[in-house]
Amino acid sequence: MEEKLKFAVLGTGFWSDFQIKGWQEIEGVELVALCDPEGDKAEESAKRHGINRFYQDASALLENETLDFVDIISSIPSHAQLVRLAAKKGVHVICQKPMAEDFQTCKELVEVCQKAGVQFFIHENARFQLPIRACKDLIQNGEIGQPFKARLTFCSGFPVFENQPSLANLDQFIISDLGVHLLDTARFLFGEVEQIYCQTQKVNPKIKGEDVANILMRMQNGIDCFVEMSYASYLEKESFPQTLMLIEGDTGSMRLDHNHLLTLTQKGKGSSSWKVDPPVYAWADPDYALIHSSIVACNLNILSGLQGKGIGETSGADNLKTMELVFLSYDSAQHNQVMKPKHG
Ligand code: 89V
Numbered sequence: 001m002e003e004k005l006k007f008a009v010l011g012t013g014f015w016s017d018f019q020i021k022g023w024q025e026i027e028g029v030e031l032v033a034l035c036d037p038e039g040d041k042a043e044e045s046a047k048r049h050g051i052n053r054f055y056q057d058a059s060a061l062l063e064n065e066t067l068d069f070v071d072i073i074s075s076i077p078s079h080a081q082l083v084r085l086a087a088k089k090g091v092h093v094i095c096q097k098p099m100a101e102d103f104q105t106c107k108e109l110v111e112v113c114q115k116a117g118v119q120f121f122i123h124e125n126a127r128f129q130l131p132i133r134a135c136k137d138l139i140q141n142g143e144i145g146q147p148f149k150a151r152l153t154f155c156s157g158f159p160v161f162e163n164q165p166s167l168a169n170l171d172q173f174i175i176s177d178l179g180v181h182l183l184d185t186a187r188f189l190f191g192e193v194e195q196i197y198c199q200t201q202k203v204n205p206k207i208k209g210e211d212v213a214n215i216l217m218r219m220q221n222g223i224d225c226f227v228e229m230s231y232a233s234y235l236e237k238e239s240f241p242q243t244l245m246l247i248e249g250d251t252g253s254m255r256l257d258h259n260h261l262l263t264l265t266q267k268g269k270g271s272s273s274w275k276v277d278p279p280v281y282a283w284a285d286p287d288y289a290l291i292h293s294s295i296v297a298c299n300l301n302i303l304s305g306l307q308g309k310g311i312g313e314t315s316g317a318d319n320l321k322t323m324e325l326v327f328l329s330y331d332s333a334q335h336n337q338v339m340k341p342k343h344g
Helices: 014-024 041-049 058-064 074-087 103-116 130-140 166-171 174-190 286-308 315-337
Strands: 005-010 029-035 053-055 069-073 094-097 120-123 149-157 195-200 212-219 224-228 244-249 252-257 261-266 270-275
Touching: 005 058, 005 094, 014 029, 014 286, 029 041, 029 058, 041 053, 041 069, 053 058, 074 094, 074 103, 103 120, 103 212, 103 315, 120 286, 120 315, 130 174, 130 244, 130 252, 130 261, 130 286, 130 315, 149 174, 149 195, 174 195, 174 212, 174 315, 195 315, 212 315
Parallel strands: 005 029, 005 069, 029 053, 069 094, 094 120, 149 224
Antiparallel strands: 149 244, 195 212, 212 224, 244 252, 252 261, 261 270
16 A cells, blocks of 8 residues: 655644645545644644644754655745745645745745755645636636636625634735635636736725735736625625636636536527535535635645646646736736736
8 A cells, every 4th residue: 555645734723724624534644743833732733633743843843753745834924934944854845825925935935945856835725616627627628619808706795804813914915815816716717917907905994904906917818807806895695705707708608606606608509507516524614615625625636746646736836926926916006007927
């Protein structure tokens, strides 16, 4: 039997419980240790998940444990230091989105891992959501002809700060936390970006960063893609955490609606609708079930990359292109200018 890949989790906050449960759905990996610098958090997480070894210091963990990879699920400012530390030890790295706080650091982290000869993946799970995969299949099968226009919408009044209070303190909030998923999904569906323009707003006075962003992209293949996001929207149907989409092609269109209802309309044939419900895991928080199911699919894809059995889609090098769009969006909003990515 194939040896299990041994890994450690660095950072045991709110999101890590689901990430760990996601790994426990998968054969071929074994979580051996946990680390969190804050108080008893690592010990408590170890108890919850039945893990024997826990640390407060990531260097000590990397010194003592024999690992194939680490899964970094810590605060955004700590990502860079932990990626560098793991790479130095020759351990493969998975890191939560967003990769780092600025583009220069993102580039450096990809290079550090390349130089150290370790694989580097970002846990970018949105593109693994079943309804998004279904839309990609329809596009690839030519069901709407050549796409020319798309709208990706994530507008919600979900109290996201209740479970993740640190998000309220980010200078750059919605594009870095949520837009990163939408921009990556746009790249997954339509390819790379030629130019990007963004406007942001802060509606909620209690948070530091922006909670509304509207981004218009011209893709390299000529598709115009509008990505809108908001955590200040009180709408008839609360769709958190779904991305709703309308994609138009020259022979038809597809619409992904509330609760994963997909409608395909084809020239001369009319419309048909069907549900694309994601798998629901027993451990998932019902509010986040869609995202939690995509954690498992994303982990499986990264594992196939780590094992050399397939292409891990969300490598650091690939994710650099998504992160460039995140930071260009902020630059665009700040200077009210159309920006052109260099890395696409
Ligand atoms: O999935 C995530 O990255 C979450 C959420 C969508 C809630 O912002 O942080």
